[in-house]
Amino acid sequence: MSTGFHAGQDPNPPTGIEAAAATDRIDAFLAAENPSTPCVVIDLQIVSAYYRALCALFPATSIYYAVKANPAPEVIATLAALGASFDLASNGEIARCRGMGLPATRCSFGNTIKREADIARARADGIDLFAFDSPTELEKLARAAPGARVFCRMLVGAHGAQWPLSRKFGCDRQTAAELLLRASRLGLRPVGVSFHVGSQQTEPQRWSIAIAHAAEILRRCSREGVTLDLLNLGGGLPAHYRMPVPELSCYAEAIETALSREFGGARPQILLEPGRYLVGDAGLLRATVLLIAERPYHDQERWVYLDAGRYNGLPETLNERIAYRLRTPRHGGACGRVVLAGPTCDSTDIIYEKTRYELPLALGIGDPVDFLSAGAYTASYASVEFNGFPPIRTYCI
Template sequence: MSERIRDFLRRRDDDGPCVVVDLDIVRDNYETFAKALPDTSVYYAVKANPAPEILSLLESLGSSFDCASVGEIEMVLATGASADRISYGNTIKKERDIAKAHAYGVRLFAVDCPEEVEKIARAAPGSRVFCRVLCDGAGAEWPLSRKFGCDPAMAPDVLEHAHRLGLQAYGVSFHVGSQQANLQAWDFALAMAAGVFQEMAVRGIDLKMVNMGGGFPTRYLKDVPGVPSYGAAIFGSLTKHFGNRLPATIIEPGRGMVGNAGLIEAEVVLISKKSEQDEVRWVYLDIGKFHGLAETMDEAIRYPIRTEKDGAETVPCVLAGPTCDSVDVLYEKTPYPLPVSLSIGDKVLIEATGAYTTTYSSVGFNGFAPLASYVI
């Protein structure tokens, strides 16, 4: 935990759980990405954490932005960033939202099917489009579903369709899966992207750009390769598959940019057992799945948790949230070891919670307020 966050929390007198994001760490993360992949443009995935202070910092550092909606585009424009630093990266867009984005000056759009190409041709004529291609996500902690992207064999038809409708068939995108620790995953995806470039060249259309998406991991409890390792591996794969005709490249870090910059402070509401013989304790916090920790779903992400009693003997605990909803349980299949001396009223610190916490929070399930957020 950063000293700045520690100081902030010591002085805070608000009640209830909150997340605190340290901008110094976001800045370090941006610079690490920029240095590891110096010829690649960074498009921050706004959905990971759209706090205005984070967007403004990244704007001042020269970042571009990957937006999922007109709402996110407006948040980015509010920082003063020009629209040419925005990619409308959602493959699922209403035609009237495309028109709004176009009116704002956005000229770069994701597609994965001819139907979406047609909307863009009508609502944002002349724009650049890149086609998202399915990627199997092997090695990712959260392999993606088939929701985004088309079969690689279909991509040239989608892009040629765009070209014929007066759009600029600009490139290819993929996503190797969230929290991807397998450096080879980018190699497979880049080989596939190079194949689409070659097929398009045969059709007389020169693609210019590869959007390599996100997937850069944040360190939770397990070690992950550092960004420089990713940079070296990706650069190696690019030269291997594209030779000396390297395309322009984009990355879209979200979790990798803000995950480790944030920390949640929560409180122990109750510690109990279900029967006198139970060996497992139930520890209930004032935050759960519905107020910021949605990514514990299926126990996918196991956050590091610090307490004031660390160092004491631990006991296995089922960790749960405060709502009257039986699915609001964070860790049960694999109980979480917590200090035996942990007490009701103690604070706990949940680390690496800068990404996908504030925005996943419900508006007020069970009458509890959304997760409070501070950016320092």
């Protein structure tokens, strides 16, 4: 990290691949360009390094980058050049990737909630891999994409995930097996099972349980004459926020052990759909202090208002789930507790109130506040123009 900056409370420096290199390059960019804030800056070298680290720890695994985490064309192009495939949530994401020259064979339409016309459009464009998790979605696929390869998303618990994705998605094991068998009768090609253990998953063993459950589905379908040869392990690999997370190798080990236990040498094709892991640590969100006010609500509270907030760049601070590492200038002086809030006229636009953050007392209006490891689910989530604030800008370097 550059000198002259003070890390926020309980910093948890990334382990494994050093994200410090990202910060140096990003700092040089910020110093040279002084871009208007709020903005996100992505270091593409770190995206590449993290992709390579993933490939090394997960050999013989197909990596489908979850574009929703950060759809910047430069990020897509960087990963495409390294050989990645892509998990896409909508025709918009499909159009972006296809428009950049990516072959349809490297695209998966992974959203389980699709418009039938959108399925037909994707199919006409050559997409041949689709997710579903309900009978009605399966019927849509049979009508709009006959003959396509389909996989069923299985429901799994999200314990240990800081950003859970359960309940809204996935069906139980029995239903999954029945739907996959039915897919075959409907003229589709059922290929396998997927799950998502929840985003920013801090417990590698979650994959172990899910793999055992998915293997049950594969075995049941096989007994009934339908061979499935794909297992999609979803996303969930973490970035480095304030709460410590295990090393990537711990995830690889838990997954490898579970795959060996369940499949021995007869493994299905394994897919991973990382989003947050690939771009989180590669990015920084720079905000500026707009206002500092002492508010006598409970105790005397120091409120620091930024030009980024819940509705422009920091939606994952909802319920204070994702606690970013912060850094500010004015290093070396005394610090005090703050409530951090965004710029809109909406009282839900509070970033951190319960989570304890301490910032330098000398921090002033106009000073930058940097959210570290903020390359995922920040710019892509920004509202179009809530309160007249434009979408947050991304710079890729």
